[in-house]
Amino acid sequence: MPPSSAQPGRTATAATPRRRRGEGQWALGYREPLNKNEENKKNDDGLNVRDRIINIYSKRGFDSIDPADLRGRFRWFGLYTQRAPGIDGGKTAVLEPEELDDSYFMLRVRIDGGQLSAAQLRAIGEISRDHGRDTADITDRQNVQFHWIRVEDVPAIWEKLESVGLSTTEACGDTPRVIMGCPLAGVAEHEVIDPTPQIRQIYDEHIGSPLYSNLPRKFKTSLSGCSSHCVNHEINDIAFVGVRDGAGEAGYDLFVGGGLSTNPMFAQRLGAFVRPDQVSEVWAGVCSIFRDYGYRRLRTRARIKFLIKDWGAEKFRQVLEEEYLGYALQDGPAPELDPGLERDHVGVHRQNDGRFYVGFAPRVGRVSGTSLLRIAEIAEEHGSDRIRTTADQKLVILDVEEERIDSIRAALGAEDLQVEPSVFRRQTMACTGIEFCKLAIVETKARASTLIDELEKRLPDFGEPLTINLNGCPNSCARIQVADIGLKGQLVMNADGEQVEGYQIHLGGGMGMTRSFGKKIRGLKTTADDLPDYVERVLRRFQDQKKDGESFASWVGRADDADLK
Template structure:
């Protein structure tokens, strides 16, 4: 049994709350070293500085926020998080610089507005994601939000499923666009209509990224909204009881169980768990998803949703409060004021159609825009080395620099309106770089006897009917060569693509070896290389780089 499995066997993650509250009173240093990791079950990750600061993640089911919840999060970030809050790719909020002595106050504030950190991290069911426009769009097949809420409530604080082999991610979408990125989740429910007119979901299982990515596999199972919590509970029980998955953390995700036994055997076991045969699925390819940026129609034509880009997913607390103020000013519903997206952005729903032009003139819209540049729009980043102990490189501030550089030097010319550039600080893929048109992964490279920040670059990732993980086409690009290398990639596209061919289509028909040959680095002499290393070694302390992103 691994050390982590031993710790979980001795103390359930949900049982660490009393120790957390005691440490809030007596000091973080009094925590048992074995139990620091268990704080993840309550949304808390220790900073890489090891000085008593934590990142706190708060669940937001399918990214839907009330006015009170948005204002509460803004207040917590302002008072306890140095005025900064991050949007995640799972429609959550993260706040850094949290100290344990403030946790009782923070938890009380969250509880008052119906929010929780329970299960936000750890080997447990995570935040249930879904369509950002659930309940708003014209083309909704089934109410995915209601199903997501039911699943969330079913598993919240449920100790039957609080010790899983590894993290467990659930996606539910009821829209025709299939925009909840189900293919990279452990469990994916996607809205369909059966032959008899019954509305429900197809089930796919075993998606995930990191070092051994998999797309979720077809289970040939159809479930109604009423059946969904029970069926997901059965599948989760199978995963919980899979002892083989507990032997090594690197082989612990559900995708490896699917690899071993296959979808058909899993379906048979699932039917045993629920005690009846399950209806077969409705043939339908997965959709590519949407980013929901811009002024969008709602099912009720009197209203619009305005999707705004949050640069690298980082908000000032004051900006979040301003968003809540704008929602209130323009008549948003108290219980549905803001929506968070899978691409770390934010939406304002329920804006009266006649008020849209006035909203777009508000000063905040100059910073959080519905009309972003090409490289702002699809930019995703993880936390990076600023706070994360796994990351090899800084991501947030460097991504701002990259997008600015590319927007200055690359002329938009058919790249695709939703071109995706994702930047991950390590192989864990929190920024989902394997499904990006261009994905960057932070690594280290030894140059002139020193380790420097470098990047592997992938090209050609995509979701949809013919999904594909991006191929690594060039490895260990030194940080000082990254911008130029990216510019060469787009120059190659400009030079060789066909009429009307997007970057995604071009990458889909282009062999990785072609990119590798074309991007082969130019050798530098020793003196010039040493100068490059020295120039790249500028201080990159977490505080100064964070301020750069906030500006």
């Protein structure tokens, strides 16, 4: 068994050298908190805040909330204070947390594997409508995020969610967050393995456990068996990717240490084949290594990607096998990447049982409770009880009979949920932005929506695959470094010398066969108002200069800097 949080590790030849003690690793005996976040977690497990929310704060209101709970432990149950209205981006890094806080919350619902029944989606829609001013976001982590939530309403929200088998437990915080999974699990035509049983086992055995409720930072998991690798194993803390071993048995290839933000790193492949019956304990072993050996001194170095960067994949695997599993994992093959498959599952496609799934695109993930209720209704009217969220802020309805395809396409289209969207509608994502997020510097959702409209007018025949991701700050919730056009929100100077909202531009990022972080060109920025002009200009140059079959990212790699400005 791996060491518990009370017994944080054993001395071993593979252990980190003593000189790393200053990183605050528990396994090296450094248990005293090194910053306020660590002190807060030591004082009280974040899981304990649930009872206080139900019994105290929901009854006494926002002003009764202990600040250590409000800006810390509330996250263990998916709650963040949202940004107070009217605070411009220039004050984001200047004001104290209490000056940025509104008395309302954002609340994330875990949707592990992206899997929802119609009843579950209906419950989510009703919560948005009744408690969140009819606003919600489909995130690129397959969650649904509410806004405008009052603490007084949280117990009733939890009761409704739990009545249909949903939860907000560890949706945020220094915890194992939502487990991402292929939306087509069990129905994809070319699926290597259905990860649904392993997702459920990890959730049942480990989520909400005190053993894993005090990690150095957040811990993101993905499992996928589809051939498009749609949950982006390259940028998760731990990822299990469906493969077949030399004997033809289906299992998983193990990746550790992916992540973006201000220090982007791709996950490292450990070269280990993990059988389905081993997944939960291997997950627990990797999570335990992070808990025990992860860096706790500086929050900026506390993700597992920094540990595996320092150790290397070989040592990480050795520690996993010798200290935590007690057995060696089988060596295994790398996953096969298909350059021709889109990862978002938008459109109408055949399932392995002869029925069809229908993927459609809300506008940059922004939906309403009313629209979610209508989606549940449309699914049921067309014989489906299975709706899925994707890692690209999209939705999928499974199990549609062929003769119902035209009808469901029309019904979704009537709600502005496009099954055959333009490339700009299909492949533009945006984070929450300054409208609600206290970390943001600029607006994103409305800006991205306007950009889509402008590009559809200006470039109506543009058909090349192209991802445009907008982020309100440097933290890359919208994955700007791995987009064809990644836009990092910041304040810039306009032509009149005024400081206005704008974006630093990253070009040519991608995952899969074109795995790379976007190129940054010195001084390449745009104001928010000039953004449509810039994107139109660079896309027209791409169209004029590209070779047959050349992707945007490939063109960026060889284009002159002047053509990218």
